[in-house]
Amino acid sequence: MELSVLKSHKFMVGQTVRYIAGPLNRASADGSFKIVKLLPPDGDEHQYRIKNTEEAFERVAKESQLDRHQ
Secondary structure (H helix, E strand, O other): OOOHHHHHOOOOOEEEEEEEEOOOOHHHHOEEEEEEEEEEEEEEEEEEEEEEOOOOEEEEEEEEEEEOOO
């Protein structure tokens, strides 16, 4: 079952994405991040563990907060 859930994610591990912080997050959090891990959905939305090289920690982001890096 886990494999079928993970296949439906829009982004892949290792992919660079643009993170768009919500209104409650710091604006400086916006930027380029790498997908570190695919996480199970939260309700009906997939989640990802993401990492910015300029930060010492990882974040959890919902798919709606991510966009393809250009």
